[in-house]
Amino acid sequence: MNWKVNLKSLIILSVACMIIFIPSSAGQKTLSEFEAPDFENVRLLNYNVDARSNYDYFWTAMSPSKYITPDDPIIRYFANNTDEIQIDYKSDSTDYWxxxxYTLMIGQGDCEDEAFVWVSIHRAKGHKAIVVGGYLYFDDGTYIRDIWYEYA
Incomplete structure (x- = not known):
């Protein structure tokens, strides 16, 4: 397989996919990490990824860190009380993050939705974790964009 990497694309991809922790839970009610989550006030942020610039054919986001929420009471509950979580894959015609x-509440999402859940849960447990965006190349020379997570 021939891997040609354009340095500009690599830098842009690295910056676009680097997700750093910025607390987004300021002002939220504090719950015991063992108290069952209340999904009543959970709302979709409705960030339409397709509506923003899509240069060089990969994703960018204005504030990707807002999707990493280890201090969210619902995330903390799942981090401390579950070993397994079922999230059904469901693609969306317009790519909403x-x-x-919200993903945990409805139990479904696509690649980045699941990656955001798992990175949030891993960080809530004190693990190092990041969301990674890139391309999956196949033996026949075709490729697709994808987002996944990695942790240590």
Whole structure:
């Protein structure tokens, strides 16, 4: 397989996919990490990824860190009380990024939605974790864009 990497594209991809932790839970009610989550006030942020610039054919976001929410009470509950979470894959015709509590509430999402959930949960447990965006190349020379997570 021939891997040609344009340095500009690599830098832009690295910056676009680097997700840093910025607390987004300021002002939220504090719950015990063992108290069952209340999904009543969970709302979709409705960030339409297709509506923003899509240069060089990969994703960028204005504030990707807002989708990493380890201090969210619902995330903390799942981090401390579950070993397994079922999230059904469901692609969306318009690529909306879902906040992790919303993904957990409806139990479905696509690649980035699941990655945001797992990175949030891993960080809530004190693990190092990041969301990674890139391309999956196949033996026949075709490729697709994808987002996944990695943790240590």
């Amino acid at each position: 879902q906040n992790p509590d």
